[in-house]
Amino acid sequence: MSKLINQKDLEFLLYQVFQAEQLTELPHYSEHDRTTFDGILNTSGRIAEDYFAPHNAKADEHEPQFDGEKVSTIPEVKEAWQHFADSGLLCARHSYEDGGMQLPSLLHMAANAYFMSANPSTAGYPFLTSAAANVIHAFGSDEQKATFVPHMFSGRFSGTMALTEPDVGSSLGDLTTRALPADDGSYRIKGQKMYISGGDQDITENIVHLVLARIQGAPQGVKGISLFIVPKFHTNADGSLGARNDVQLAGLLHKMGYRGTTSTVLSFGEKDDCHGYLIGEAGKGLMYMFKMMNEARIGVGLGAAMIGYRGYLESLDYARNRPQGRSPVEKDPLSKPLNIVEHADVKRMLLAQKSYVEGSLALCLLAARLVDEQEAGQNADSGILLDLLTPVVKSFPSYYGPRANDLAIQVLGGAGYTREYPVEQCYRDNRLNPIHEGTHGIQSLDLLGRKLWQHNGKGQQLLMARVQATLKSAATKEQLADLTTSYQKHLNTLLQTTMTLGKALQSGQVSDALGNSALYLDMMGKMVIGWLWLEMADKAIDTFGASAAEDDQQFLAGKLQAARYFIRWELPEIEHQAKLLTGFDDTCTAMNPDWF
Amino acid sequence: MSKLINQKDLEFLLYQVFQAEQLTELPHYSEHDRTTFDGILNTSGRIAEDYFAPHNAKADEHEPQFDGEKVSTIPEVKEAWQHFADSGLLCARHSYEDGGMQLPSLLHMAANAYFMSANPSTAGYPFLTSAAANVIHAFGSDEQKATFVPHMFSGRFSGTMALTEPDVGSSLGDLTTRALPADDGSYRIKGQKMYISGGDQDITENIVHLVLARIQGAPQGVKGISLFIVPKFHTNADGSLGARNDVQLAGLLHKMGYRGTTSTVLSFGEKDDCHGYLIGEAGKGLMYMFKMMNEARIGVGLGAAMIGYRGYLESLDYARNRPQGRSPVEKDPLSKPLNIVEHADVKRMLLAQKSYVEGSLALCLLAARLVDEQEAGQNADSGILLDLLTPVVKSFPSYYGPRANDLAIQVLGGAGYTREYPVEQCYRDNRLNPIHEGTHGIQSLDLLGRKLWQHNGKGQQLLMARVQATLKSAATKEQLADLTTSYQKHLNTLLQTTMTLGKALQSGQVSDALGNSALYLDMMGKMVIGWLWLEMADKAIDTFGASAAEDDQQFLAGKLQAARYFIRWELPEIEHQAKLLTGFDDTCTAMNPDWF
The missing domain is CATH 1.10.540.10 (Acyl-CoA dehydrogenase/oxidase, N-terminal domain)
Known part of the structure; x- marks a missing residue:
């Protein structure tokens, strides 16, 4: 494998x-x-x-x-x-x-x-x-x-997205990089950007920065933000390069992981001669960037899923080949040690990883399927559903992928903590994912404060229709009967919670309703992944149920067991989260900063 | 501060x-x-x-x-x-x-x-x-x-504990390092040890290794293990040093964190001339080593608690001084940004950290208090309670300390992921703690398979007596009424679970009862920390309730709010864990390794 x-x-x-x-x-x-x-x-x-x-x-x-x-x-x-x-x-x-x-x-x-x-x-x-x-x-x-x-496209030039500034992280509306109109129709850009991935390197001939900046006189807030092309080298119409543009690397940032990608601080216009080219209309910069950002968010989800996946496979391989210890009922010290994959607690750690990473990969592929339906299939509904799911696609893998890597280290024990094995790097690399392209907190506000209610809640209806289709199919299969019942119960909890929070938002209790949004994001993630596990179990039975091949039967059994794990072990945690959310628990919101 | x-x-x-x-x-x-x-x-x-x-x-x-x-x-x-x-x-x-x-x-x-x-x-x-x-x-x-x-004691020599071998991690009974009796009453040690912290360095004149080995002809398993002093340099009775002993550094291991402490592979007796000196009686090596090991386990708990604590203070400081974003109801882009400590989700992340790390520190101090009662106070009961709690003292901080560090990074966002800030090192350093001196899995088997039932369950009774005393005192305070009620409810769940598992163990269902032991360890940890939060809240009211000083009132309010957080947000998770445990859920144990 x-x-x-x-x-x-x-x-x-x-x-x-x-x-x-x-x-x-x-x-x-x-x-x-x-x-x-x-x-x-x-x-x-x-x-x-x-x-x-x-x-x-x-x-x-x-x-x-x-x-x-x-x-x-x-x-x-x-x-x-x-x-x-x-x-x-x-x-x-x-x-x-x-x-x-x-x-x-x-x-x-x-x-x-x-x-x-x-x-x-x-x-x-x-x-x-x-x-x-x-x-x-x-x-x-x-x-x-x-x-x-x-x-x-040919690989001569690379590209970056330059949003963040040293004093402005998630709060893009406050960014201060300026764009001064020049006589030639272009702009002179001035400001500093930070955490720009790939902002400089020695790989490509040129680097094309997409820079958010504020044209002189533009309104405050997000409406005053425009998007500019700022090449590292002046670029002629035929793609040949001129002199350096006035964009300088102020320094590299040194990260815990993801070290191979440069993370940069860039200075634009230190000599007042940084040429930028407005993309589209002024003031629509954030809208354009969000085209890229939504793609990037799904990409972050995929990265988190796959770093998790890699760690899972590494730890599985180790567990299958590392003899150590015996079963709790084996008392003979001369008996042969088991491979650790046989220990109950190691199986737990592998099963949890499997459920997180295969579930996360499925989620990212679902997002891609929706992109196809929306773009090539011209299905607007799929776009609405994709919009709703984007914070979940970004966040679930970003939260549970690192947890999978944490478990991968634990499976390897002392070996996993050394740099002689690859899982510690996975753990470090993956820790970036809950931060970049919108933190977990930002995603939770996006989901609960906005995405759920767009198009009059149509996204929710579309999601529920798909979930119900899976439940209907699964309900016909005896092996999935108890999982379907459990799932339905927890789904009802989510629906009730959503309704309660929606009413609160409608009646203006905005701070109360959004105060515990991180819990809601996690609930929604678990419901979506639980659904995908049911869907995978259902399709695995359809596909392999009648096969006589041993590897098909093992694959099927593995999918069923991981579905059981996720729905029995992880999904029920939403019940407690729902209580905190629907009770508008104020433990966190009422905390006074002076009390820490 | x-x-x-x-x-x-x-x-x-x-x-x-x-x-x-x-x-x-x-x-x-x-x-x-x-x-x-x-x-x-x-x-x-x-x-x-x-x-x-x-x-x-x-x-x-x-x-x-x-x-x-x-x-x-x-x-x-x-x-x-x-x-x-x-x-x-x-x-x-x-x-x-x-x-x-x-x-x-x-x-x-x-x-x-x-x-x-x-x-x-x-x-x-x-x-x-x-x-x-x-x-x-x-x-x-x-x-x-x-x-x-x-x-x-004077610092001329340092010491190590050399247990683990390359092919034998947690399964000490299988260790193969040999000790051959020599004519002079000492032994010649031969074997390899791995992950030996401080196994070599250039700090002290000499290093005193405590080495587990098997005397030629000793029985298999743990009963055949003896403990030896193996100095790096031959050491005369007056402490002066002779030639090098035959113990060699085979190599350093390169860790994700905790990098300042050498982690070594040591070869004993490559030239068949490694002198070792038997400590106490042959065959009692593990018992002696566990004197050190129990101390070391509590030390690991303290380390995990304090690395967590450090990260908490760093992230708190950052959050108090970093302006960014506005409240969800503030729509004016010209309004002044808030310091992020004002955001609900940041408060959540700080409160969770506070509850983990202050709770963990309290737990370690409790363990130390019990050592004093046992040793200086000659109170055997305290020793029994300490024995019961040791796996919890090792494990709760080791699991929740790294989680606190994870949250600290998240509070800092992109900055937290860079090596320019200290929290990423905390995260890397702390990841060692669930591994060394007995992994999480080992601790859970120690607790559920052994410690609970020693001395006919006396440790449990002693713990409950202390918990009840806290509940009694807290029940008299109106501010703690609802927390006391909640705690009591969850405590009953733990007691029921313990009883069910105990009966299963007694009736020989060993694999079933121990199969999900990691869940039980976590439940017990949450109950103990929940108790300590009630105790802290109770004592904080006694101490500062009547004080007029502002910092006393803030400290008291913080302790109360963290107690609320832990008991409202974290503790209820045990209800679901109890269901899996008392239902002897077989999802993990029934997983066949071929299905992964």
């Missing part, structure tokens, strides 16, 4: 649970079939194994250095970038005429999964570049598109 | 909750009074601030190096060691005639808390040395004591 992903699991998710082949019925994807899909997956798996995985630990140990003039990264990063670019994956989702593969988002997400498992730091460079290119492609002028996009 | 510990909290715990001054009524401690106690605390705080805290990050960044011949550590470690040794803290608990201070364990634990907060890696060297010296002092021959102990 590959240590990057369980191939059988990925194929089951793609082709059985999310019915990838159905997508080829859409005109936009009609040139594809299972063969082309599998081809992409094989290519991705191979590049990830051969060029990304081998330097994952090395890039961590030898993080990028800045000598005051230039950043240097280990050469393997550039080599991996080149292979990624050459494969066409930087523009896989774009149309044939734009040089793309017209690959469904679902397959693209699956392909990305290999890279996130193999080496999330190095994967950061191409993923950010694709996202930035997509924004220019979607909202830029024809000239901007022609100047930048082909060179980003 | 010191960033190492909240002084007012420590004093409250020592003098109000655990009534340190009462200990001076015991003859052994009669020379002490509050002045001498405070003197020790001040000295410890000062040394920790001046010589331990300043190089905590540096020792992490510049971990010990091994050039194949010698280990080198940064010079600050040796300097800190020297100040620690000069202060007399290495033998603080020992009698005046042995050069000690006859300091109660309670005060010693409080003194150690400063060092664990300031720099847990550097503190590792003296703490291990004290523990090793204590074993020789307790069980060694007069000659062994004279040869080694004074030089360990």
Whole structure:
């Protein structure tokens, strides 16, 4: 078995649970079939194994250095970038005429999964570049598109998203970077940005920064924010490069993990000569950026899921091959030690990991399926559902992925705590995910304060319709009877809680209703993942129930047991959370800062 | 406020909750009074601030190096060691005639808390040395004591505990290191040990390893294990040193955190000339080592609590000084941003940390108080209660301390993920604690499989008597009425669960009863910490209820709110855990390793 992903699991998710082949019925994807899909997956798996995985630990140990003039990264990063670019994956989702593969988002997400498992730091460079290119492609002028996009797709240029400022983290409305109109129609940008991933490196010829800034005289708050293209080197219409633009690396930030990706402080316009180019209309910067941000949030979810997945496979492999200890009823000291995978508590730790990471991967693939339905299938409902789920796709894997990595370390024991084994790096790398592209707290406010109620709550209805379809199918299967009943009970708790909080919001009790939003985000995550586990169990029975092959039966039994674990062990925690939420528990909100 | 510990909290715990001054009524401690106690605390705080805290990050960044011949550590470690040794803290608990201070364990634990907060890696060297010296002092021959102990107490020699072997982690009965009797009455040791903290360094003249090994012909299993003194340098009766003993550093292990403490692989007897000296009787090695181990387990609990505590204070300080964002009902973008400590979700994260770390510190101090009652007070009951609580003292802080550090990072956001702030190191350092000196899984089996039932369950009765006393006092206070009621309800759940599991064990359903032991360990931890929060709340009202001073009122309000948080938010999770346990849920135990 590959240590990057369980191939059988990925194929089951793609082709059985999310019915990838159905997508080829859409005109936009009609040139594809299972063969082309599998081809992409094989290519991705191979590049990830051969060029990304081998330097994952090395890039961590030898993080990028800045000598005051230039950043240097280990050469393997550039080599991996080149292979990624050459494969066409930087523009896989774009149309044939734009040089793309017209690959469904679902397959693209699956392909990305290999890279996130193999080496999330190095994967950061191409993923950010694709996202930035997509924004220019979607909202830029024809000239901007022609100047930048082909060179980003080919791998000559990379891209970044420059939102955060030193004094402004999550509160984007307060950002102060300024844009002064110049006579030539461009702008002069001035300000400092922080935590900019890939903000400098020695991998690509040029770097295209997408920068949020405030045009002189623009209104306060988010409505005054515009989006600018700021290239590291002045870029001619044919893509050839001129002199350096006035954007300087002020310094690298040194992170606990994800060390292979540079995290930078950038100074724009120290010499008052930083050229920026307005994308689309002034004042719509945040809207454009959120196109990229939503994609990035799903990408964070995928990264968290796959770093978790990698740790799970590593710890499983270790547990299967490490003899130690005996069963509690074995008293003979001469008896042969068991492999630790036989110990009840180790099984618990592996089962929990399995339930988190396979559930999280399923969630990310669902999000991608919804993107396809929305974009290529022109199904607005799928877009509404995707909007509702985005905070969950970002947050559930980001919270439970690191927990999976924590358990992976624990399975390995002392070995897991050393840098001689890969799980400690997973633990460090994954800790970034609940922070970047909107913290957990931000996601919880987005979900409970906004997403649930958009389009008159249509997203909720769409979600419930899908959940009910799964319940209906599962209810016909004896093996799933008790799980279906349990799930339904907890689902009712969630629905009641949502209603109570919705009423409070409607009647203006905003602070009360939102005060414990983190609990609600966790509840919703557990309900969605519990649903996906039921769905996976249901589809696994349909697919493998009649198979005589041993590996099919083992796969099926594993999916059923993980579904049981999640629904019996994890899901019931929402009952207590619901009590705190519906009781508007004020323990936290009433805490006075002076009392700490 | 010191960033190492909240002084007012420590004093409250020592003098109000655990009534340190009462200990001076015991003859052994009669020379002490509050002045001498405070003197020790001040000295410890000062040394920790001046010589331990300043190089905590540096020792992490510049971990010990091994050039194949010698280990080198940064010079600050040796300097800190020297100040620690000069202060007399290495033998603080020992009698005046042995050069000690006859300091109660309670005060010693409080003194150690400063060092664990300031720099847990550097503190590792003296703490291990004290523990090793204590074993020789307790069980060694007069000659062994004279040869080694004074030089360990003075700081010339350090000590280690060498249990683990490469193929034998938690399963000590399988260890294979051999001891061959030599003509001179000593032994020749042969074998390899792994994960030996402080197993080599350049800080002390000599290192005294306490090594578990099997004398030729000894029975299999734990009964065949003996304990040996193996010095790095041959040591003469007067403490002067001879040639190198045949114990070699095979290599350093590179850890995720706790990097300042060397973790070593040691080869004993590669040249068949490793001299070891039997401590006490053959075959009793594990019993002697467990004297040290129980001390070490409580020490691990304290370390986990204090690394958590440090992170809490850091994140609190950051939250109080970092303006960002507004309340959910503030719509004016020109309004002044709030300090983030005002946000509900940040308060939640701080309150959770406070409840974990102050609760954990209280638990460790309780353990120390019981040591005093047992040893100086000659109260056997206290020893029985301490035995019962040891797995909880080891485990609760080790599990919730890292969670506190996780929340500390989250409070700081992107800053927390960088090495420019100290909380990421706390997170990495603390991750060791659920592993070493007996993993979480081992502790849970120790508690549920053994400790609960020793002395016919007397430990449980003793614990309940103390809990009931707190409940009785709290019930008289109106502010605590609802918390007392809630606590009592959950306590009943624990008692029922314990009874059900006890019956199953008695009737031979060992695997069923122990299969979910990790859940039970967590339940017991929450009940004990919940009790200590009630106790703190009760004593805080007694102490500060009538005070007019603002800081007293704030301290009291904080203790009450943290007690509310823990009992309302965390404690109820045991209800679901109890259901799984009393239902003998077989989800994990029934998982077949082939299904993963």
